[in-house]
Amino acid sequence: MAAPRASLHLVASTWNRGTRGIRGLSSAVAPENSQRKGRTLLQFLANRFYDVEILREYLFRKQISKVHKENRSFTYIKERYGPYIAGAYFVLKQGGAVKFQGKEWIRSTGRGYFSPQLLNFQAVPIEAVDASDCAINYEGLDNLLILKELQSLSLQRCPHVDDWCLSRLYQLADSLQELSLAGCPRISERGLACLHHLQNLRRLDISDLPAVSSPGLTQILVEEMLPNCEVLGAEWAQGLKPGPEEQSRDTASPVPA
Amino acid sequence: MFRGAVRLCAARGHLGRALSTRSGGSTLDWAGKVSEIKKKIQSVLPGGAWNPLYDTSHLPPEHSDVVIVGGGVLGLSVAYWLKRLEKQRGAIHVLVVERDHTYSRASTGLSVGGIRQQFSLPENIQLSLFSVDFLRNINDYLAVVDDPPLDLRFNPSGYLLLASEKGAAIMENNVKVQRQEGAKVCLMSPEQLRNKFPWINTDGVALGSYGLEGEGWFDPWCLLQGLRRKVQSMGVLFCHGEVTRFVSSSNLMETISGEEVTLKRIHEVHVKMDHSMEYQPVECAIVINAAGAWSGQIAELAGIGKGPPGTLQGTKLPVEPRKRYVYSWHCPQGPGLETPFVADTSGAYFRREGLGNNYLGGCSPTEEEEPDPGNLEVDHDFFQDKVWPPLAQRVPAFESLKCLVHLQVRSAWAGYYDYNTFDQNGVVGPHPLVVNMYFATGFSGHGLQQAPAVGRAVAEMVLEGHFQTIDLSPLLFTRFYLGEKVQEHNIF
Numbered sequence: 001m002a003a004p005r006a007s008l009h010l011v012a013s014t015w016n017r018g019t020r021g022i023r024g025l026s027s028a029v030a031p032e033n034s035q036r037k038g039r040t041l042l043q044f045l046a047n048r049f050y051d052v053e054i055l056r057e058y059l060f061r062k063q064i065s066k067v068h069k070e071n072r073s074f075t076y077i078k079e080r081y082g083p084y085i086a087g088a089y090f091v092l093k094q095g096g097a098v099k100f101q102g103k104e105w106i107r108s109t110g111r112g113y114f115s116p117q118l119l120n121f122q123a124v125p126i127e128a129v130d131a132s133d134c135a136i137n138y139e140g141l142d143n144l145l146i147l148k149e150l151q152s153l154s155l156q157r158c159p160h161v162d163d164w165c166l167s168r169l170y171q172l173a174d175s176l177q178e179l180s181l182a183g184c185p186r187i188s189e190r191g192l193a194c195l196h197h198l199q200n201l202r203r204l205d206i207s208d209l210p211a212v213s214s215p216g217l218t219q220i221l222v223e224e225m226l227p228n229c230e231v232l233g234a235e236w237a238q239g240l241k242p243g244p245e246e247q248s249r250d251t252a253s254p255v256p257a
Numbered sequence: 258m259f260r261g262a263v264r265l266c267a268a269r270g271h272l273g274r275a276l277s278t279r280s281g282g283s284t285l286d287w288a289g290k291v292s293e294i295k296k297k298i299q300s301v302l303p304g305g306a307w308n309p310l311y312d313t314s315h316l317p318p319e320h321s322d323v324v325i326v327g328g329g330v331l332g333l334s335v336a337y338w339l340k341r342l343e344k345q346r347g348a349i350h351v352l353v354v355e356r357d358h359t360y361s362r363a364s365t366g367l368s369v370g371g372i373r374q375q376f377s378l379p380e381n382i383q384l385s386l387f388s389v390d391f392l393r394n395i396n397d398y399l400a401v402v403d404d405p406p407l408d409l410r411f412n413p414s415g416y417l418l419l420a421s422e423k424g425a426a427i428m429e430n431n432v433k434v435q436r437q438e439g440a441k442v443c444l445m446s447p448e449q450l451r452n453k454f455p456w457i458n459t460d461g462v463a464l465g466s467y468g469l470e471g472e473g474w475f476d477p478w479c480l481l482q483g484l485r486r487k488v489q490s491m492g493v494l495f496c497h498g499e500v501t502r503f504v505s506s507s508n509l510m511e512t513i514s515g516e517e518v519t520l521k522r523i524h525e526v527h528v529k530m531d532h533s534m535e536y537q538p539v540e541c542a543i544v545i546n547a548a549g550a551w552s553g554q555i556a557e558l559a560g561i562g563k564g565p566p567g568t569l570q571g572t573k574l575p576v577e578p579r580k581r582y583v584y585s586w587h588c589p590q591g592p593g594l595e596t597p598f599v600a601d602t603s604g605a606y607f608r609r610e611g612l613g614n615n616y617l618g619g620c621s622p623t624e625e626e627e628p629d630p631g632n633l634e635v636d637h638d639f640f641q642d643k644v645w646p647p648l649a650q651r652v653p654a655f656e657s658l659k660c661l662v663h664l665q666v667r668s669a670w671a672g673y674y675d676y677n678t679f680d681q682n683g684v685v686g687p688h689p690l691v692v693n694m695y696f697a698t699g700f701s702g703h704g705l706q707q708a709p710a711v712g713r714a715v716a717e718m719v720l721e722g723h724f725q726t727i728d729l730s731p732l733l734f735t736r737f738y739l740g741e742k743v744q745e746h747n748i749f
Contacts, residue, residue, distance in 0.1 A: 043403060054346075056402050064397050138393060164393050167413030170469055189594075189612060190412040196453075196595035197469075217612050221594040 067160060070094070071140030081119065083146040084126050088118060090143035091129055094136055099128040101149065125149035128178075132156040138164050145171045152176075156205075157183035163191030170197035180205035182232075187211060189218045196225045205232040316537040317496040317528050321352040323719070324526045324541045326500050326555050328355025330365045330477065331697045331704055332547035333484040334712025337399075340491040342716050351493045352539060354528055358497045360481070362633065364549050365705060367672025369583055369608070369617055370477045371598055372706035373416040374440035375468055377431045377746040378682065381703070382438040383727045384710040389471040391709035392480070398709075399487040407483040410476040414609070415468040415597040417454075418747065419651075424602065425463040427746060432466050441470035456592040458653050461602060474598060474608060477705050501536060502527035503544070503559045505691070519570065521560060521691045543719055545695045550578035550630075550673035552698035559691050569690060572738045576684065576699040578630040579676035583619045584640045584669040590654045591616060603647035615667065620644045635669040674702045680742040685711060685732045686718050695719060696734060701745075 045052040078086035088098045092108040099105045100121045105128075126147045136144075137160035144150065150172055155161050161184045169176070176198055181187055188211040195204070204226065212218050219233035323339060325332045336351050343349045360366045372392070374385045391398055396406045420428040428444075435442045444466055447459035489495070504525035510518055523544050529536040548555045556562065556574035564570025596609040607618030620643050622628065628636060649655040677684065677699035684699040697715045700707060710727060717725045724730065731743045 046402070053402075060400060060402050064400070163411060163413055167470055167473075188410075190410065190414075193594045194413050194415075214612060221612060225594045 067135055067137060068139065070135055071137050071160075073139070073142050078146075082122050084124065085118060085122055087126055087129070087143050087147045088121070090140065091131055091134070092118075094131065094134040094140070096129065096131040096134050098126055098130075099152075100124040101127045105130070128152040130154045131158065134158055135160055137161070138168070141165050141168055145169075148172075149175050152178035154178075154180040155184060156180050159185060162186040163188055163194075166191035167194045169195065173197045173199065176201060178203045181209065182206070183208045185210055189213065189221075192218060192222055193225070195222065198226070199228070201226055201229045203230050203232070207233050316530065316535075317352055317354070317498065317539055318350070318494060319537070320350070320540045321494070322350045322541065323352070323543045323545060324500075324539055325351065325353045325545045325547055326526075327546070327548035327552070327698075328353045328358075328485075328495065329360070329363050329547065329549050330481050330484065330708040331549065331700075331711060332545070333481065333488055334708040335545055335547060335697055335715045336488045336493045336712075337484055337491070338713045338716035339719065340488065340493060342713075342720055347492060352496060352541075353488070353493060354496050354498055354500055354526075356497075356499045356531070358531075362673070364673050364675060365477050365481050367583075367670060368477050368702075368705050369619070370474045370705065371416070371608070372475065373468055373472045373598070374435055374438075375416055375418055375431065375442060375466060375472070375747055376703075377427075377434065378731075378743060379434055379438055380727065380729055380731055380743075381682070381707070381745060382435055382440055384707040384714075384729075385703075386439060386471070387710035387713070387727060388707050392475060393471075395480070395483060399483040401486055401490045404486060407479055408476075409479050409483075412473040412475070412609075413471070414474075414595070415470075415472045416600065417450075417465055417467045417597040418600045419462045419602050420464045420466070421461055421602045422463040428464050428466055431747065440468070442466055442468050454592065454595065456652055456654055457599075458651055460650070467597065472598070480705075480708075496528060498528040498530045498536075500526055500555060500558065501529045504538065505560065518690065523559060523691065523693055543693050543695065545697060545715065545719075546574075547697045549675040549698060549704070550576070552576050552675060552696070556688075556694075556696075559688075559694055561688060561691055561694075569735075569738045572734075574684065574696070574699070574734070575679040575737060576675055576677050578673040580628045580630045580633070580671050581619060581621065581674055581702070582635055582639055582644075582669060582671050583617055584644060584666055585610060585615060585617050586666045587613070587615050588655055588657065588665065589614055590657060592652060592654065599651070601647050601651050605644050605647045605651075607648055607652075618644060618648060620647075630673065633671045633673075635671050637666070637669065640666060640669070675699055675704060676701050679737055680744050682743050682745050683707070683711060683732050684734055685714055685729045686724075686734065688734050689738075 042052070042056065046056050047053075074086050074089060077089055084100070088100075088106070091098050092106065095108050097105050097107040101124055103121070103124065106118070127149055128151060129144060129147070131144075132154055133156070136155070136158055144153070145168060153172070153176060161181070163186070166181075166187065169179075177200055179195075179198070179201060182205045187206075187209050192206060192212070195201070204222070206212075206219065206222065209215065215233060219231055222233070223229075223231045323336075325336055332353055332355070336353055339349055339351055357363055372385065372389060374382050374389070376382050376385065392409060392411065395409055399407060418428065432442050432444055444464060445453070446464070447462050450457055450459055450462065450465050503523045504527070505521045505523045508520045508522070510520050512518060523541070525538045525540050526544060527536050527538050544559070546552050546555050546559075553574050553576045556576075562571060562573030591614045592609070594609075594612075598606065598608040600606040603620070605618065605620040607616050609615070610617045620639075622639070622643065628639075645655070675698055681701040682699070683701075683704065684696040686695060688694045688696065695715055695718060697711050698704075700711070704711070711729075714724055714727055714729050717723070731741075736743060
């Protein structure tokens with residue numbers, strides 16, 4: 001059992017390097033013309049050879065598990081240094097930025113994201129997190145939800161933040177004042193309905209959410225739901241745009257990956 | 258060899274005839290007919306569509322390791338987990354037999370699609386927690402390489418159960434159990450309720466329990482199609498037909514205490530094809546009864562419950578179809594975006610549907626006024642008499658429906674519960690006497706939300722012989738014989 005699995009691993013890793021481009025394209029939801037060729041070639045092979053089919057499935061699984069791996073919690077750091085350091089470490093590792101109370105923003109600087117000076121802030125609560133463009137998902141959110149003093153959270157353009165994640169934000173209801181969800185491709189009005197728990201919210205950015213079916217109406221309903229909150233959303237005319245123009249805007253905006 | 262020769266002769270015959278008719282025709286005609294002849298030849302060649310002997314491609318296979326009766330969400334979930342937990346790729350052949358391939362009467366598509374952890378029974382809570390996890394990661398579990406990801410349309414708005422003074426103590430107890438199992442549920446006093454949901458009238462409410470995480474509603478059709486797509490890609494076969502007969506053998510055995518019992522084993526399942534008299538006997542090792550509301554009939558076909566009353570042989574599967582109505586109405590001043598799935602003290606429930614102040618709701622009738630389950634017609638008076646009054650009392654905004662009620666009820670439909678008359682809980686696992694029939698049925702309205710977990714439990718039972726992930730031994734069939742009720746209080 002061990003031998004074939006090891007060889008499969010080898011094959012997969014070499015293939016992985018060679019077909020990275022094609023694989024990336026094949027996972028796209030809407031294939032473009034330039035992508036179609038590579039896609040159909042792999043599809044053609046997969047339809048005829050079981051090995052290729054299994055290989056593609058294996059690569060697909062690997063892609064999924066990579067996101068999960070990146071979002072695991074750092075239990076050891078949390079136990080040793082406390083929740084603030086664990087949260088900061090997680091955000092910096094993902095490529096975001098954190099702000100300890102009364103301190104400057106700390107941004108990740110490429111490889112050396114874990115600087116020893118971080119350990120000086122063990123007892124200082126984190127008040128703001130900027131996780132824009134991070135691959136954070138439902139499980140990774142664990143690391144942020146333990147930051148009970150968090151006042152400002154930015155999840156702009158996070159590709160894996162979805163409605164399920166929003167349903168967990170109630171745990172920050174006591175402290176959270178600012179929340180930005182702009183540009184998250186998987187957030188819809190169904191998730192936004194859960195934000196009614198956040199009664200201390202002062203500012204909410206829900207602009208440019210492609211999965212929301214009627215942005216104008218949603219914004220009005222969210223404003224009704226959170227009367228003390230300033231809701232930044234779609235301009236009133238956005239829902240009225242003619243069809244073709246909207247389509248061109250959609251294709252122009254790159255989907256963050 | 259002989260068949261090949263016959264085919265060749267037939268091919269020649271076709272060609273010869275085609276040529277002979279051609280001689281009289283014009284040349285223009287000839288060019289058009291060439292491609293037709295080519296097609297004919299191709300269809301006659303081995304592997305082609307034309308077959309001089311009887312064509313059986315529409316029939317199910319003659320052998321299958323597992324036959325699943327019922328292709329709803331429970332049956333498909335069992336198929337999925339069987340294929341996923343098999344030790345070797347392609348080790349088990351699974352056939353799913355579904356009578357109604359449009360799912361027009363299946364409970365799956367007609368349900369309201371809610372999921373909650375607010376049950377009183379620990380097993381139900383665990384099943385639901387597992388299912389929520391499955392639904393959250395549905396695109397990992399049910400991913401098919403070249404297909405687009407599934408959009409489950411999950412509304413994480415939570416359930417709000419209300420209890421009167423009488424039920425408050427029970428509710429408190431239930432919430433304790435739910436929290437122990439890991440569900441995120443909080444208790445709310447009437448005052449807290451009024452603060453959070455200003456549209457609610459808390460008269461007669463002593464306590465509310467509100468699910469904070471992993472509760473809400475989703476698109477059942479999406480789950481069904483996702484399972485179907487995945488299961489098909491894993492090599493499960495589907496068949497559009499009806500199970501009409503089980504061929505079984507019986508064995509007279511003696512228990513330790515000297516009692517004589519007859520053990521039965523099903524060898525063949527007769528699958529009658531839709532709209533025709535022909536049937537195909539399918540030889541099988543294991544039958545899974547996931548026929549939902551009709552699983553009682555399937556059990557009877559297998560001889561379950563045919564014996565002197567009071568014995569194990571005479572114990573029927575107490576699952577029967579019960580009709581439940583769902584109404585959809587519009588109320589311009591109704592509760593807003595924060596509205597959870599509200600279950601009133603009276604048993605009536607409603608939830609928001611979409612953004613335009615539309616609502617879905619219904620109520621379970623009492624035992625005496627149970628409607629006739631023969632058809633799926635909707636009784637509109639039921640809304641007037643039973644559903645609307647308690648809801649209007651709970652949410653005063655609905656009061657405005659009073660004068661315009663016929664205009665405002667937008668649509669209504671009915672669906673079946675696979676109602677377990679014994680204790681309103683599911684039946685899982687093998688039958689003690691018909692040894693190779695397994696149940697996954699009787700969930701009395703919460704089968705959809707628990708299907709992913711139940712499928713796994715049944716698959717583990719089939720493959721390993723015992724439950725691994727969630728221990729469902731209280732839900733085994735033997736409880737009907739022993740008279741041990743596993744009561745679930747939160748059924749509506």
